Structure formats: C-alpha cells, structure tokens
Amino acid sequence: xxxxxxxxxxxxxxxxxxxxxxxxxxxxxxxxxxxxxxxxxxxxxxxxxxxxxxxxxxxxxxxxxxxxxxxxxxxxxxxxxxxxxxxxxxxxxxxxxxxxxxxxxxxxxxxxxxxxxxxxxxxxxxxxxxxxxxxxxxxxxxxxxxxxxxxxxxxxxxxxxxxxxxxxxxxxxxxxxxxxxxxxxxxxxxxxxxxxxxxxxxxxxxxxxxxxxxxxxxxxxxxxxxxxxxxxxxxxxxxxxxxxxxxxxxxxxxxxxxxxxxxxxxxxxxxxxxxxxxxxxxxxxx
Numbered sequence: 001x002x003x004x005x006x007x008x009x010x011x012x013x014x015x016x017x018x019x020x021x022x023x024x025x026x027x028x029x030x031x032x033x034x035x036x037x038x039x040x041x042x043x044x045x046x047x048x049x050x051x052x053x054x055x056x057x058x059x060x061x062x063x064x065x066x067x068x069x070x071x072x073x074x075x076x077x078x079x080x081x082x083x084x085x086x087x088x089x090x091x092x093x094x095x096x097x098x099x100x101x102x103x104x105x106x107x108x109x110x111x112x113x114x115x116x117x118x119x120x121x122x123x124x125x126x127x128x129x130x131x132x133x134x135x136x137x138x139x140x141x142x143x144x145x146x147x148x149x150x151x152x153x154x155x156x157x158x159x160x161x162x163x164x165x166x167x168x169x170x171x172x173x174x175x176x177x178x179x180x181x182x183x184x185x186x187x188x189x190x191x192x193x194x195x196x197x198x199x200x201x202x203x204x205x206x207x208x209x210x211x212x213x214x215x216x217x218x219x220x221x222x223x224x225x226x227x228x229x230x231x232x233x234x235x236x237x238x239x240x241x242x243x244x245x246x247x248x249x250x251x252x253x254x255x256x257x258x259x260x261x262x263x264x265x266x267x268x269x270x271x272x273x274x275x276x277x278x279x280x281x282x283x284x285x286x
Contacts, residue, residue: 007034009033009187010189013067014064015054028211034185035181037202040204041206044193048191054066068155077155078154081158081190090132093143096132101114106151111150119146124139161190161192203217206278225277227273230253230264230266231265234260235262
C-alpha cells in the first residue's frame with residue numbers, strides 16, 4: 001500500500017549555487033514529505049554534498065532558500081551525519097557525543113541515558129570510551145551516526161551515511177533508522193552511492209550536473225523509467241530481450257514455437273539500471 005503524506009517537513013526552493021563561473025546547483029526545487037525516507041541520488045560531482053551543506057547552513061546559496069516546517073532552519077530540529085570527520089580525535093566517542101549534546105542544552109542526566117540507549121542499538125558500547133583517533137573507520141562512522149541522533153531530531157540529514165561500514169553493520173544501522181522512522185515518525189533524508197540503500201526510500205530525487213532530473217516516489221520512478229526484461233528458456237537456448245510492455249511480451253511469445261518454450265519470466269529493471277539510464281541518458285527500449 002502506498003503511503004500518503006499529509007505535509008512536508010523540508011522545502012528546497014529554487015536553490016542556485018555558483019562558485020565563480022561554475023554553476024554547481026541550477027534552480028533546485030523539491031519537497032521532503034514529513035515522516036518519509038527520502039534518497040537524494042546522483043553521480044560524484046553532481047552537486048549532492050553542496051546541496052546538503054546548504055541545507056545545514058554550512059554554505060549559503062547564491063539564490064533561493066531552504067525552509068524547515070515552513071520556518072527558517074532551527075539546528076536543534078535536525079541531526080546531521082557528515083561525509084567528513086567532525087569529531088575531536090583526542091576525545092573519546094562518549095566525550096564527543098556528550099559535548100555535542102550539551103551544545104544543544106540537553107541535561108547531563110538525559111544525555112547519559114540517550115547515549116547509552118543509542119549505543120546499545122548500534123552496538124557501539126565496546127568503543128564508547130576509546131579515543132576517537134584510535135577507532136577504526138567503521139567505528140568512527142557509527143559514532144557519527146549515533147551523535148546525530150542524541151537530540152531526538154525531527155529529520156536526520158545524512159551524506160553517504162554508511163561509508164566504511166561492512167554489510168552486517170550497515171544492516172544494523174538501517175534497522176535502527178527504519179525503527180525511528182516507523183515508531184517516531186523521524187524523517188530520513190540521505191545521499192548514497194549504495195543503490196540498495198536507495199531502494200529503502202519511498203521518495204527520491206535524482207540530480208545530474210546540478211539539475212534535478214527526477215523527483216517522486218519509488219513506484220513512479222520504476223513505472224516511468226524501468227525497462228521490462230523478458231527471459232525465455234527454450235531448452236537448448238535462452239532468450240533475454242528488453243520489452244516495452246506486457247502486451248508486447250505476449251506478442252513476442254506468440255511469434256515463437258510454443259512447443260519449445262520451457263519457461264518464461266518478465267521482470268522490471270533494477271533500481272541501479274534505472275538510475276544509470278537516467279544519469280547517462282540511455283534511451284534504448286524495444
């Protein structure tokens with residue numbers, strides 16, 4: 001069943017960003033529904049990180065604006081997972097998280113409980129009192145995700161959130177994030193080059209060379225851009241053919257010798273194939 005969202009939490013309105021003569025973002029507009037999981041996709045250099053930095057106010061746009069809950073951005077309303085390291089190397093993971101929490105005016109008692117709770121969910125407890133500089137890449141990434149959650153944000157903004165995490169830990173991170181989304185209606189907005197992560201999203205926006213080339217639901221993306229692939233097993237031969245519709249697949253099957261057909265299947269393109277088709281303008285279809 002398709003989810004219907006009643007309001008938007010984040011609105012990107014005609015954002016342009018120019019660095020000298022280079023236009024990095026060109027009139028970017030889209031809305032992020034409240035309580036959604038929203039994937040922001042694009043190839044390296046497309047402008048993803050630039051837009052995320054504008055949303056969290058590390059960069060100012062050349063023109064346009066970003067609003068949260070129809071108001072100017074309030075930083076205690078969102079948690080951020082940066083792509084780059086933003087921890088103090090000489091402090092422990094716990095100290096880094098605690099200090100950030102105090103900057104949000106959170107009480108010591110609350111912070112102790114919240115850090116313990118999140119660390120348990122992300123299995124970060126064994127490393128909490130380890131100096132950040134001595135942690136592995138995966139442990140550091142987990143710590144950054146945990147820190148983004150301690151203020152109980154309405155929206156979590158993540159730039160490549162699970163880089164450096166192995167498959168098992170990545171799964172645990174997303175299990176917890178999906179739990180927050182389902183049980184507490186936390187909006188999750190993220191960029192990622194892991195296409196399988198984008199498949200977790202119910203809304204997506206795809207950027208190419210600084211311009212938005214698609215915004216909509218996962219279902220709309222597949223319906224608009226997915227090719228259908230017909231596989232026919234003839235026993236001594238297997239035919240794989242791209243086809244434009246179910247009707248055309250039936251027409252094609254009728255052209256074959258029905259007595260030779262062992263099995264056949266019709267499947268949609270994968271999200272990765274659809275993504276590459278959009279960003280590379282691959283238009284071939286039968």
